[in-house]
Amino acid sequence: xxxxxxxxxPLGSSGFTFQEAANAGATVGRLRHRSLVVPSRGxxxxxxxxxxxxxxxxxxxxxxTEFSAASHATAFTLRSFPGFLPGSDDPITHISRPxxxxxxxxxxxxxxxxxxxxxxIVNLNGLLxxxxxxxxxxxxxxxxxxxxxxxxxxxxxxxRLGFEGRSEPHATPAELAEMLDRHKGTPGIQKxxxxxxxxxxxxxxxxxxKLRLALEYRGLPEPRLNxxxxxxxxxxxxxDLAYPEQKVAVEYDGEGHSETAQIVRDIxxxxxxxxxxxxxxRISRRHMENEAxxxxxxxxxxxxxxxxxxx
Numbered sequence: 001x002x003x004x005x006x007x008x009x010p011l012g013s014s015g016f017t018f019q020e021a022a023n024a025g026a027t028v029g030r031l032r033h034r035s036l037v038v039p040s041r042g043x044x045x046x047x048x049x050x051x052x053x054x055x056x057x058x059x060x061x062x063x064x065t066e067f068s069a070a071s072h073a074t075a076f077t078l079r080s081f082p083g084f085l086p087g088s089d090d091p092i093t094h095i096s097r098p099x100x101x102x103x104x105x106x107x108x109x110x111x112x113x114x115x116x117x118x119x120x121i122v123n124l125n126g127l128l129x130x131x132x133x134x135x136x137x138x139x140x141x142x143x144x145x146x147x148x149x150x151x152x153x154x155x156x157x158x159x160r161l162g163f164e165g166r167s168e169p170h171a172t173p174a175e176l177a178e179m180l181d182r183h184k185g186t187p188g189i190q191k192x193x194x195x196x197x198x199x200x201x202x203x204x205x206x207x208x209x210k211l212r213l214a215l216e217y218r219g220l221p222e223p224r225l226n227x228x229x230x231x232x233x234x235x236x237x238x239x240d241l242a243y244p245e246q247k248v249a250v251e252y253d254g255e256g257h258s259e260t261a262q263i264v265r266d267i268x269x270x271x272x273x274x275x276x277x278x279x280x281x282r283i284s285r286r287h288m289e290n291e292a293x294x295x296x297x298x299x300x301x302x303x304x305x306x307x308x309x310x311x
Contacts, residue, residue, distance in 0.1 A: 005030060007046075014056035015045040017064045040064075040107045054078055058093050059127045065104050069121045069128040071096035071112055073142075075135040078124065082206035083150035086142050096130065096138075112138075117182060132170050133179040140188030140195075146213055148195035152176060153203040173199070202226045207252050208240050211283060214292035215241075215299055219310055223250065231276035237269060239280070246306035247278045250299055254285075279305060 008024040021031055021044060036044045043060045054077060062068045070078060072094035076085050095104040096112040104111030120134040130138060136151050143151075155171040176196050180189055198216075202225025203209045216222055223241035229249070230236050239249035253266070266282075273280040281302045287295035 014053075015039065015043055015060040017060050018042045018044060020060075020063070040109070055125065055127045061093050061095060061106070061109060062128050065095065065097070065106070067101050068095045068097045068104055069130055070094065071130040071135065072110075072138045075130045076139050078127070078129055079132055079135060081135070081139075081151050082154050083143070083147040085139055085147070114138075114186075115183065133175055136176070137179050137183060137186060137189070137192055140186070140192040143188070143191070145191050145194050145198075146210065148192055149199050149213065150206045150209045152195050152199035153201075153209045154206070156199055156201045157203060158201065169201075173201075200225060204240065205252070205254070207254065207285075207288065210288065211250070211252055211292060211295055212241060214288075214296055218296045218300075220296065220300060220303065221308070229276075229278075231272050231278070235272050235276070237272055239273075243303060243306075243308075246303050246308050247276075248281065248299070248302045248306055249273055249278050250281045250283060250302075252283045 007021070007030070008026055018031060019042070022028075031044055035047050037047050039045050039057075040061060042064050045057075045060075054074070058070050058074060058078070062070055069075075070093065073085055073088045073090065073092075074094040076088055091108070092110045093108055094110050094112060096114060096116070097104055098116055099113045101113065103113055116134075120131050121128055122131050123129075129135075132155055136148070136155065139151075140148055155176065156169055156173060158169055159166050161167045173196065176199075180192055180196065183189065198213065200212070203212065204226055208225070212223060212225070221243065223243055225241060226238055227242055227244075228236050228238045229242060229244070237249070240252050241250035242248070243250075251269075270280050270282075279302045281299050283295045283298065287298060
């Protein structure tokens with residue numbers, strides 16, 4: 001097979017539309033070469049190119065269809081939302097258009113139509129995608145209330161500037177409420193309203209949210225989330241969950257806590273709490289199995305040790 005001419009820059013680094021290639025100077029013959037595949041009509045993709053970025057596959061699908069944006073499960077994945085969305089591992093690309101336009105219909109695409117306000121479609125590194133708050137609502141139909149709460153907590157959390165390069169949350173409770181008010185009658189909206197009602201600012205991970213919900217569902221008091229506690233002179237700790245009245249702190253230890261350096265830090269942390277008269281309940285993934293019953297039992301025991309009793 002004759003070696004084809006290189007594609008004009010920046011083609012070849014991702015999928016592209018036939019029109020983009022023509023505008024860049026690629027000939028019709030080059031675009032028909034067997035080194036390119038046709039994932040959908042009017043789109044070309046290098047045969048042996050492996051795209052690790054989902055946006056490389058999705059972008060040409062939104063470009064070729066006017067007034068369209070990545071949405072639903074595709075936007076959920078592009079935005080790296082935490083939690084579980086049924087079908088999010090499906091290779092189908094979800095594309096939305098305004099309800100004044102025809103439904104997107106092409107290979108590899110699941111089309112949607114709806115009403116969109118100006119701030120509900122944003123540019124994400126050159127790709128049009130639904131906003132975080134709109135994506136949260138769009139996915140409500142297929143998600144459980146608890147998983148919607150996990151995403152809501154993620155959107156509401158106050159970021160740590162030194163680690164994330166931003167100081168503002170992705171959304172406020174008022175902004176999520178406004179999204180629900182804009183689209184009354186949307187499938188799943190009642191679940192989204194319930195999720196917003198139990199969402200809280202302060203959770204740093206999906207597991208922290210799930211742990212908090214499990215504790216509250218089983219009658220334990222609502223904990224405070226990631227609040228700094230002064231345990232002594234110059235000693236400040238910020239547990240995942242805390243019950244200051246009972247002096248009980250709860251930490252969820254993820255995968256990284258098995259590393260040697262982290263084990264040393266965890267021991268020091270536990271000693272700081274003990275010296276200050278606090279009980280520290282450490283929760284691992286195994287405690288979260290079977291509807292987090294072991295985690296609930298461990299925290300309940302710590303609270304009752306400190307005089308708390310169920311009402």
